[in-house]
Amino acid sequence: MFLAVHRPDPIPYALMDIVETERTRHRRLREQGSHDRADLLAILRQGFVAHLGVVVDGVPMVVPTVYGLDPGGDTVYFHGSVASRSLVQAPETTICLTVTHVDGLVLARSVFEHGVNYRSAMIYGVPRPVTDEAEKLAGLRVLTEHITPGQWDYVRQPSRKELVATALLALSTVESSVKIRTGPPTDADGPDGELPVWAGVRPVAPVWGALVADPELAAGITVPEHLRGEPHLR
Amino acid sequence: MFLAVHRPDPIPYALMDIVETERTRHRRLREQGSHDRADLLAILRQGFVAHLGVVVDGVPMVVPTVYGLDPGGDTVYFHGSVASRSLVQAPETTICLTVTHVDGLVLARSVFEHGVNYRSAMIYGVPRPVTDEAEKLAGLRVLTEHITPGQWDYVRQPSRKELVATALLALSTVESSVKIRTGPPTDADGPDGELPVWAGVRPVAPVWGALVADPELAAGITVPEHLRGEPHLR
Numbered sequence: 001m002f003l004a005v006h007r008p009d010p011i012p013y014a015l016m017d018i019v020e021t022e023r024t025r026h027r028r029l030r031e032q033g034s035h036d037r038a039d040l041l042a043i044l045r046q047g048f049v050a051h052l053g054v055v056v057d058g059v060p061m062v063v064p065t066v067y068g069l070d071p072g073g074d075t076v077y078f079h080g081s082v083a084s085r086s087l088v089q090a091p092e093t094t095i096c097l098t099v100t101h102v103d104g105l106v107l108a109r110s111v112f113e114h115g116v117n118y119r120s121a122m123i124y125g126v127p128r129p130v131t132d133e134a135e136k137l138a139g140l141r142v143l144t145e146h147i148t149p150g151q152w153d154y155v156r157q158p159s160r161k162e163l164v165a166t167a168l169l170a171l172s173t174v175e176s177s178v179k180i181r182t183g184p185p186t187d188a189d190g191p192d193g194e195l196p197v198w199a200g201v202r203p204v205a206p207v208w209g210a211l212v213a214d215p216e217l218a219a220g221i222t223v224p225e226h227l228r229g230e231p232h233l234r
Numbered sequence: 235m236f237l238a239v240h241r242p243d244p245i246p247y248a249l250m251d252i253v254e255t256e257r258t259r260h261r262r263l264r265e266q267g268s269h270d271r272a273d274l275l276a277i278l279r280q281g282f283v284a285h286l287g288v289v290v291d292g293v294p295m296v297v298p299t300v301y302g303l304d305p306g307g308d309t310v311y312f313h314g315s316v317a318s319r320s321l322v323q324a325p326e327t328t329i330c331l332t333v334t335h336v337d338g339l340v341l342a343r344s345v346f347e348h349g350v351n352y353r354s355a356m357i358y359g360v361p362r363p364v365t366d367e368a369e370k371l372a373g374l375r376v377l378t379e380h381i382t383p384g385q386w387d388y389v390r391q392p393s394r395k396e397l398v399a400t401a402l403l404a405l406s407t408v409e410s411s412v413k414i415r416t417g418p419p420t421d422a423d424g425p426d427g428e429l430p431v432w433a434g435v436r437p438v439a440p441v442w443g444a445l446v447a448d449p450e451l452a453a454g455i456t457v458p459e460h461l462r463g464e465p466h467l468r
Binding site: 048049051052053054055058059060061062063064066094095097100102104105107108109110111112114116118120122124144147148151152155156157158159162166184185188189192193194195196197198199200201202203204205206207208209210211212213214215216217218221222223224227231233 | 282283285286287288289292293294295296297298300328329330331332334336338339341342343344345346348350352354356358374378381382385386388389390391392393396400418419422423426427428429430431432433434435436437438439440441442443444445446447448449450451452455456457458461465467
């Protein structure tokens with residue numbers, strides 16, 4: 001079920017499947033050919049908000065969190081103040097970090113064949129709390145530069161006090177899976193292909209707007225060069 | 235921590251927090267004033283992809299899934315073929331369904347004050363498998379019409395066989411929480427306000443593209459009226 005390019009089962013709007021033997025079916029992407037891993041890294045590089053799943057008192061909790069991928073693609077850094085408290089307190093807890101890009105609605109000839117074009121990456125692992133000050137600084141730099149390249153050297157970097165107050169977690173990307181759906185609906189060849197129904201895809205993509213200055217920005221401060229281009233992010 | 239409008243703690247890129255007493259702090263939105271509930275419903279109505287968290291063998295699993303909100307706002311319907319298998323097999327399992335809209339990057343004067351403007355809704359509950367055929371049909375209609383109004387009556391509706399093959403789950407929106415961050419960075423009033431650093435927000439929003447017809451679409455089929463407008467969805 002964990003293929004790089006996957007056609008979902010013909011269930012309306014089916015996205016990713018939860019299979020009974022889910023973790024055993026995961027591929028270790030590092031041990032595979034480069035193709036799946038390239039898909040994984042492309043998905044992670046294009047995004048900056050993941051949905052983090054943790055189990056708290058037996059109950060799943062899914063929270064959005066920003067993340068940064070180290071340039072080599074081996075480690076995702078994320079945090080979120082109190083967010084990581086439960087993880088720091090239970091350091092051997094496996095989590096699931098999922099990044100999803102929605103690319104379009106698949107409008108088919110029957111309800112049953114409707115779906116969504118998307119690319120999604122799931123990473124499982126036991127996150128490692130980053131406690132060393134130098135490594136924490138480096139990890140925060142990865143996070144910052146992942147989201148806004150050039151920003152780390154432009155703004156004020158964290159003080160020692162701020163570093164101490166920041167809980168940063170490192171997660172290996174080794175145990176990951178990727179699912180992708182692309183293209184038109186697939187019911188043209190079946191009996192529904194005869195129906196007089198329009199079918200196709202309605203694409204969607206995030207678009208970045210013009211920068212909005214802080215109303216309290218001091219006069220004379222202009223937008224720096226590194227903020228002028230279009231972000232690579234979704 | 236679960237306020238309708240919440241300023242995250244001043245931790246870089248902090249989004250939602252996991253608090254130790256998380257579930258106990260949830261408000262039952264139905265029992266509150268209309269304001270929080272209006273935020274919840276607005277977030278749910280604007281989205282169509284949620285991140286579903288389930289615990290499988292003690293491990294959290296976060297999968298993207300489409301959903302539909304019933305017009306009254308009381309129930310979210312979702313499914314995903316095999317996705318619901320583990321839920322159907324363990325019908326008393328609490329899940330967490332999270333819907334997040336990312337609205338912008340908050341570019342502050344220090345790394346520490348960076349953040350994200352976002353609106354996120356979390357729903358906890360024990361989903362109810364919808365087994366009655368009429369209710370399943372009604373739920374799929376809610377799902378379909380939530381995503382593409384007008385589509386249910388336009389395309390071929392599910393056959394009995396397709397209905398049987400579709401696992402649909404209903405989740406009450408009663409136990410929900412909403413978190414929202416809006417506006418510029420908040421460090422102008424502190425010592426960093428003196429820094430010669432540009433600060434503000436880089437907005438982002440999903441934009442729908444022009445419809446792309448199925449290459450195998452039969453000649454003479456035109457786009458129906460209900461697909462011509464801009465979707466209300468994010």
